[in-house]
Amino acid sequence: MSREKKAGSGRWASGLQNIWLSVVAILLSLVITSVIMAASGNNLAEAYSALFKGAFGSRNAIANTLAKTVPLIFVGMACAFSNKGGIFNIGCEGQLYSGALAAAVAAIFLQGAPRILVIPAAFVAGMAAGMLVGGLNGFLKAKLQINEVLVAIMLNYIMRYLTSYFVHGPLKDPEASVAQTVAMDDSYMLTKLVPKTQLTTALLLALVIAVLMYFFFMKTRTGFNIRAVGENRLAAQASGIAMSSTIVLTMAVSGALAALTGVTEVLGKTGKFVDGFSPGYGFTGIAVAVLGRNNPAGVLLSALLFGIMESGAMKMSYVAGVSTSMIKVMQGLVILFVATPNLVSFLKRRKGEKKGE
Amino acid sequence: MYAVEMRGITKRFGSFTANDHIDFCVEKGEIHCLLGENGAGKTTLMNILFGLYHADEGELIINGKSVTKHSARNAFLCGLGMVHQHFMLVDALSIWENVIIGNEPGRFSIDRKESIRQVQAIADSYNFNLNVEEKVSELSVGMKQRVEILKTLYRGAETIILDEPTAVLTPQEVDQLLDIFRDMKKQGKTIIFITHKLNETKAVSDHVTVLRAGKSVHTVNTADVTVNELAGMMVGHEVSFELERVANEPGEVVLSLQNVRLLPNAQNTVSLDVRAGEIVGIAGVEGNGQKQLEEMLLGLLKCKEGKISLYGEEISSWPTRKRVEKGISYIPSDRYQRAILPGFSILDNYLLGNQFDEHYVPHGMIDYRVLEERAKDLMKSYDVRAVDEKQSIGSLSGGNQQKMVLSREASKDAGFVLACQPIRGLDIGAIQYIREILLKLRRQGKAILLISAELTDIFQLSDRIAVLYKGELMDMRKNEEFTTQSIGLLMAGQKGEA
Numbered sequence: 001m002s003r004e005k006k007a008g009s010g011r012w013a014s015g016l017q018n019i020w021l022s023v024v025a026i027l028l029s030l031v032i033t034s035v036i037m038a039a040s041g042n043n044l045a046e047a048y049s050a051l052f053k054g055a056f057g058s059r060n061a062i063a064n065t066l067a068k069t070v071p072l073i074f075v076g077m078a079c080a081f082s083n084k085g086g087i088f089n090i091g092c093e094g095q096l097y098s099g100a101l102a103a104a105v106a107a108i109f110l111q112g113a114p115r116i117l118v119i120p121a122a123f124v125a126g127m128a129a130g131m132l133v134g135g136l137n138g139f140l141k142a143k144l145q146i147n148e149v150l151v152a153i154m155l156n157y158i159m160r161y162l163t164s165y166f167v168h169g170p171l172k173d174p175e176a177s178v179a180q181t182v183a184m185d186d187s188y189m190l191t192k193l194v195p196k197t198q199l200t201t202a203l204l205l206a207l208v209i210a211v212l213m214y215f216f217f218m219k220t221r222t223g224f225n226i227r228a229v230g231e232n233r234l235a236a237q238a239s240g241i242a243m244s245s246t247i248v249l250t251m252a253v254s255g256a257l258a259a260l261t262g263v264t265e266v267l268g269k270t271g272k273f274v275d276g277f278s279p280g281y282g283f284t285g286i287a288v289a290v291l292g293r294n295n296p297a298g299v300l301l302s303a304l305l306f307g308i309m310e311s312g313a314m315k316m317s318y319v320a321g322v323s324t325s326m327i328k329v330m331q332g333l334v335i336l337f338v339a340t341p342n343l344v345s346f347l348k349r350r351k352g353e354k355k356g357e
Numbered sequence: 358m359y360a361v362e363m364r365g366i367t368k369r370f371g372s373f374t375a376n377d378h379i380d381f382c383v384e385k386g387e388i389h390c391l392l393g394e395n396g397a398g399k400t401t402l403m404n405i406l407f408g409l410y411h412a413d414e415g416e417l418i419i420n421g422k423s424v425t426k427h428s429a430r431n432a433f434l435c436g437l438g439m440v441h442q443h444f445m446l447v448d449a450l451s452i453w454e455n456v457i458i459g460n461e462p463g464r465f466s467i468d469r470k471e472s473i474r475q476v477q478a479i480a481d482s483y484n485f486n487l488n489v490e491e492k493v494s495e496l497s498v499g500m501k502q503r504v505e506i507l508k509t510l511y512r513g514a515e516t517i518i519l520d521e522p523t524a525v526l527t528p529q530e531v532d533q534l535l536d537i538f539r540d541m542k543k544q545g546k547t548i549i550f551i552t553h554k555l556n557e558t559k560a561v562s563d564h565v566t567v568l569r570a571g572k573s574v575h576t577v578n579t580a581d582v583t584v585n586e587l588a589g590m591m592v593g594h595e596v597s598f599e600l601e602r603v604a605n606e607p608g609e610v611v612l613s614l615q616n617v618r619l620l621p622n623a624q625n626t627v628s629l630d631v632r633a634g635e636i637v638g639i640a641g642v643e644g645n646g647q648k649q650l651e652e653m654l655l656g657l658l659k660c661k662e663g664k665i666s667l668y669g670e671e672i673s674s675w676p677t678r679k680r681v682e683k684g685i686s687y688i689p690s691d692r693y694q695r696a697i698l699p700g701f702s703i704l705d706n707y708l709l710g711n712q713f714d715e716h717y718v719p720h721g722m723i724d725y726r727v728l729e730e731r732a733k734d735l736m737k738s739y740d741v742r743a744v745d746e747k748q749s750i751g752s753l754s755g756g757n758q759q760k761m762v763l764s765r766e767a768s769k770d771a772g773f774v775l776a777c778q779p780i781r782g783l784d785i786g787a788i789q790y791i792r793e794i795l796l797k798l799r800r801q802g803k804a805i806l807l808i809s810a811e812l813t814d815i816f817q818l819s820d821r822i823a824v825l826y827k828g829e830l831m832d833m834r835k836n837e838e839f840t841t842q843s844i845g846l847l848m849a850g851q852k853g854e855a
């Protein structure tokens with residue numbers, strides 16, 4: 001009976017305990033990064049105050065921190081969505097590239113049409129592209145039992161280089177020296193919330209999506225079905241849930257959410273598709289989801305945390321001379337600690353034992 | 358001298374007290390039975406003893422030494438071993454490998470020959486009748502259990518805790534297990550044994566401790582009490598074992614199997630009908646096609662040969678959902694795998710299988726108000742004991758999980774009920790109750806197919822009985838035409854005149 005008890009007691013206090021674990025993970029990684037930074041001769045106080053100033057120092061700094069948070073929210077939601085259904089979507093990177101290109105192409109193609117038409121069209125095109133790539137991934141898993149992780153990794157390469165091919169060739173802006181599409185009309189860009197920053201209405205959309213996702217999983221039949229499949233596939237199946245279509249749906253929606261990352265980068269920041277624009281959002285998204293425990297509010301918070309780190313990193317590097325890759329180290333450590341709650345319980349057990357002897 | 362002394366043990370889960378100042382003492386070298394209704398706190402108490410939970414209050418003394426800081430590792434050091442109800446074996450490995458996992462003698466290398474010899478020696482000394490080089494995947498449930506016991510013995514456990522070890526065993530396997538207990542006792546081991554079957558308690562134990570609602574009510578000499586007295590102690594009042602199965606004329610055929618091949622290598626196919634207001638019992642030792650039958654009826658396993666019809670309509674190729682909506686209530690044999698979402702609330706678990714019902718989910722939106730009302734009702738009338746309906750189902754005691762599943766399925770508006778091993782892991786009170794429910798469903802005119810390894814179940818409930826052996830029906834007759842002996846022979850595959 002221990003298996004049921006373990007699952008039970010784990011989830012019984014799940015909410016609190018999980019937040020606790022996330023907080024511990026963050027603190028632990030902070031401590032370790034600090035030690036590394038101190039050991040390499042950096043002034044910690046200086047470094048952290050630079051980081052803080054970089055992220056919150058002014059109105060514009062705050063806005064840019066939020067702007068850096070937005071893509072992480074979308075991609076974090078995408079990963080959280082599939083995780084709820086028990087599927088690991090490591091293909092967000094490919095999905096967001098395809099979404100970005102489709103959105104850019106739609107906007108450029110509709111050049112001249114009114115804004116009210118073009119923006120929704122770009123969103124639809126981008127999400128449809130992400131849905132297709134994600135859905136394909138799900139389909140291969142559901143119908144042909146091909147490991148979704150392998151497929152996703154391959155699709156990531158395919159989409160990354162396929163989009164690259166387009167902007168090197170047929171879709172390349174002939175005037176530009178780098179591989180990118182022509183810029184879309186300025187009027188098709190999302191409205192800025194704070195002028196002269198990159199913060200746009202995409203933030204509002206991200207918040208709306210978070211709320212929708214919460215309601216979707218808590219209140220709708222389809223949301224319940226996806227959760228059920230994620231919790232116990234065999235029982236879900238016996239209750240009448242169709243396995244394949246649920247898996248395809250989960251991956252398709254996750255793909256569409258991931259695509260929003262790309263769409264809002266294009267419509268909110270660059271105004272065109274730039275080859276290789278993503279700094280690995282797809283992978284950071286996994287971290288964001290895991291740290292946020294796949295829960296919409298949690299994802300918002302952890303995306304914000306990552307956004308703060310990203311946006312403070314620059315300042316930390318030129319004021320305190322701490323390499324920006326230190327932030328990557330810190331993010332990596334967070335994941336390590338969140339993904340290994342067993343480590344924490346292991347440490348606890350060891351401690352108990354020592355005292356017991 | 359006591360092997361284990363637990364004094365005033367209290368364990369709370371939130372506001373709920375699962376163990377309330379329990380005293381539990383086990384003498385060295387005895388077989389001690391722990392009895393109690395579902396949810397009485399037996400598993401919780403054993404988890405505390407084994408260091409998986411920490412008691413909020415109370416004292417724990419093992420081998421005369423007071424233990425202050427307890428943990429699973431410490432339990433191991435004190436010579437305790439536990440056999441959980443769910444096996445934790447690696448199927449792909451052989452028996453000896455499973456036994457030494459996590460216990461490899463050398464750091465980097467394993468002396469294969471020596472390990473095999475050691476493990477085999479222990480197995481032989483307790484008459485386990487195992488060849489330790491066999492793969493675990495090829496073993497029966499009873500044999501797997503022996504491997505679990507072997508693991509604890511290999512680790513040098515002196516006191517062994519077994520949580521409902523007999524729930525999953527066939528009667529023969531139970532007898533063999535009890536013999537193993539006796540052998541272990543002869544060699545000085547102490548055994549703590551949880552069960553719901555009082556005759557097992559009587560047969561093997563020296564002392565019995567009865568828990569009721571989280572309190573220890575009695576510890577008695579087994580020889581001094583009768584089975585009925587024990588039952589009385591457990592529930593707090595006399596229990597009757599009488600069941601009345603009033604004769605009734607069955608109605609139309611609800612479910613029908615025609616020439617269905619259950620096992621690929623079975624010589625004959627299976628045909629049978631279940632009519633409205635009738636219980637058809639499938640007797641047989643587990644592993645003779647029961648699982649296949651169960652899964653084919655639900656559409657979880659493809660029925661490659663033969664026809665399954667519900668209300669005259671062929672459903673063999675229907676998806677599960679369509680079958681469920683047409684009217685199947687399903688109590689799976691493996692509750693933990695097939696019937697529940699362990700981390701979800703009781704409420705969400707009531708939704709499972711009802712999520713396509715417009716009553717609970719109008720227009721695709723879950724109506725938690727309706728669901729909650731229903732859940733509260735069912736929990737009350739089926740005596741599902743929990744803090745509230747928001748508690749996760751995985752934290753309920755095994756028997757309460759089963760009652761929850763049963764209440765969900767019995768309350769469905771479905772004409773056909775597939776009940777597989779419905780009383781597994783239930784206490785006597787609950788068993789009686791479940792049997793009454795099944796008879797009530799029969800009175801309501803439902804067609805019930807009962808698959809059970811318990812002959813008492815089969816005989817008390819069924820109108821007609823079929824015996825399954827190697828995927829074939831050995832015989833099918835009216836209940837009255839069988840005797841325990843004749844069924845026993847058929848179950849063992851011996852045809853001939855009963």
Ligand SMILES: Nc1ncnc2c1ncn2[C@@H]1O[C@H](COP(=O)(O)OP(=O)(O)OP(=O)(O)O)[C@@H](O)[C@H]1O
Binds near residue numbers: 008375399
């Ligand atoms: N982790 C937990 N969180 C909350 N409640 C729990 C937890 N574990 C057990 N309980 C509650 O404690 C009570 C006792 O449970 P326990 O599992 O010990 O019963 P049991 O005697 O083993 O019953 P059964 O015969 O049904 O297995 C139950 O009501 C159960 O709901």
Ligand SMILES: [Mg+2]
Binds near residue numbers: 001400401
């Ligand atoms: Mg129990």
